[in-house]
Amino acid sequence: MENKNFQVVGQITPRKDGVARVTGQEKYTVDMTLPRMLYGRTVCSPYAHARIKSIDTSAAEAMGAVVLTFKDIPPIRYNERIITVEWALHKDHYILADKVRRMGEPVVAVAAETEALAEKAARAVKVEYEPLPVLIDPREAMKPGAAPLYDTVMYGDKEIKIENNIACTRDVIEGDVDKAFAESDVFVEGTFKTHKIYHAQMEPKSVLCRPEPDGGITVWATTQSIHNTRIVLGQIFDIPLSKINVKRMAVGGTFGSSIQMNSVVPIGVALALKARRPVRLTLTREEDMHDHGRFGTDAHIKIGAKKDGTLTGVEMEMIADLGAHIIQGYSFLGVSIGWVVSLYRLPNVRYKGVGVYTNKAPGCAMQGYGNPQATLAIESLLDELAEKLGIDPLQLRLKNYVGLGMTFWGQGPMVRSIVWSDGVPELLGKGQEIIGWDKRESPDTKSGRFRRGIGLGRGFHTTSAGAPQPGDVIDFSGALVKVNQDGSVDVVTAMVDHGGGTWEAIAKLVAETLCVPLDKVNVVPSDTFSTVYDVCTHATRGTYAGGGAAVKVAEQVKKEIFETAAHYLNVQPDALKLRMDHEQGQAVIYVPSIPDRKMTLKQLASRTWSESWKTIAAVDSYRPTNCPPAYVTIFLEIEVDTWTGAVRTLQTALGVDCGTVVNPDGAVGQLEGGLSRGLGMALYEDNEWNDQGQLLSKGYWVDAKTPGIMESPALKDLNTHFADTYEPTGPLGAKGIGEAALNPVPAAYANAIYNAIGIRFYELPITPEKILGALMEQENMVKEGVH
């Protein structure tokens, strides 16, 4: 039921982990050390595609290093990301390479007493390679006769043959596109390309493993899912899960890069098991850049519409550049069409997605998981359609968007749910006002060196992958909530917070539910031994699903509080209520009609303790039956310098419908961070490879063009706003923000640039070079027209 009279939720409060982070006391995996710890290093391939002819480790072993090669590891192909169910999971990866398929692939691993010695030992290993043709472009890789990366891979428990480097395909057909197109009055279409950019999370991926005397292992790892990391380790090393403990750590940002068990984790475990000593292994920044990236996409999309602007159907063909391993390519193909049909009502769909292996960094989830790519295409085409039809782009969106009561695909065709809360009209209205949409002029009215443009991108992201029935994506969380003897509360969850404030949100939701002051509710350190399963912090699900689990369990604790207190107060449990008493710093259990029948939670908990009765606690799992869209609209005013091609952001209106806002300052931070990463994707970041599969940045971060402070718009020009909505399926009305904040940003830039100079770009990033080139072409065309 809607109730927005919150005491804790929606308040701006200092972050609980703030002090630890600003004073540098927070420990990330890379900061952990153990007595007698060895340092690991990997020997990385200098070729992007090669057969390994021989390996000589004798010199490294002579230095006292522990050395691992392919023959020392379990001969098991795995997929590091097991959010997808087993039957839909491809597995092509060994702990160390059987054959090299990307630059920097780990071929041998060593561990030694010092970092310097480990480095020396790694350099002393001699590997003989037979280089193979390098495939960088998926279209080349698909051609018959192209050098194959794989002969076979595992799909579920079957071994399948790989032809033409095509790892997977997916076809989706809904309704009748031919009929819909035959009845359409107008079409828009285009081929949109996006690149395999780098996550650029600040913390390098790391792992620390300690072999235990009972044959088990303890693992500290950079990951978004401690339980999935444990399960994959159990599968590879054949150790019972009851002997594998993965610790939940502070994580230095991920943006998807640690959705899986990272490649360093099983290498670290194998080294530690062989050495019988703790081992820490951390990727260098250069290794990290070769380890993962966003999926590159090349998509042709055609949309039909009626004269009045009603969309009729969509036809889409997409090639996804998977890189050297398939981590989540099959789901990627499914979600990509899902994002399209969930943005706007497109009842007739014909889609073909193809995932292709190339000799580049493996694609894995990166904020939005195909959504910014899809949104760029659809939002660009909608602007084109509006222009063709002479309709205001904003009105065209309002007419066609997927909103209240409609069906929506949360994660591809198998995860569908209904929209229960919808702040889109409010967001569009507010943004329209802030940016001055109505004074927007067409590009042909603009001239001179500096040309301004206003653009709109609207989008959304699924909050969790919940649905009424199970699908091909696992989605549930759990929590343990217990009341301590002094009336304070421990929340034990496996959910990872990769920086956005998920733990803060969970603490607030529990404090609100149990009426306990926030400083007495703590999300405590945890690990796989002490928690029930949580799938992963991904899909914008932290607050909605992790918070949902915590609220579900807190409600059970509340019931037990009432039942237990009823016994002491000699009243009916149903007559009891809870309130937050700030003076006493306690939750108070009371009967509204009998003022003296009351006790604090501390009194209750200390009595159940001293009378040797019980701990008031509950533990449970929670499967969201919905995956509500978190809607975002981005309005931008930019200025293009037609002499340099540079784009400057002048004004923004960033709006989100995240239901109840749990952490207002954190929510603003999500929007601003999303803008920054979206701006990087739109204008700068490329992460180009040369034809030998080497990164042009050579592992230098600055050359990967991650936006710095100079690229970020001025504070006074960032306007953020929230829709006033309440999500009935969410914890206390909340949805998520995370990925939604980035998804429409590249589209908003493309549309604003078009509005400034009248040129539409179909390929990201829209660099100054591309803008200048296009302006020159435009000028030539005008000149030719004159002569």
Next chain:
Amino acid sequence: MKPQMITLHINGRTHYVALNPNLTLLVALRDLGYTDVKSGCEKGDCGACAVFLNGVAVNSCLVLAAQADEGEILTAAGLGTSEHPHPLQTAFSDAGAIQCGYCTPGMIISAKALLDHKPHPTDAEIRDAISGNLCRCTGYAQIIQAVQSAAEKMDAGGEG
């Protein structure tokens, strides 16, 4: 390579260490347990490893430990404690300028280096001072806000 003895004065404590002359100050500090000095790239790209060396903010991954022999080093942990945080630390925590927090210690060092010389910095001066520090989470706006609000507080309280 022969280890070399050096002396480092870190956050008011003196350490005598034997280390290889090719080790960076970043590695030396982290090996001594000063893990508040973050390692982001070890190539001078990200600013996560910033510390004060004899009053000057440096990327510790670009300084050899031996060059810092006898030097006074101040790290983010030396600026303030949980009980008595530096105004910049309070401002970062209050202004939403931290998300994952991995860039934060380095950011705070760069910001302090600025405020030491310019107690009332403009937006452009703040950007210039922080331009060597990457943050992937926040989009920087709240970081600028934190530096401004710390400057105001320090001005009013005469601290810093």
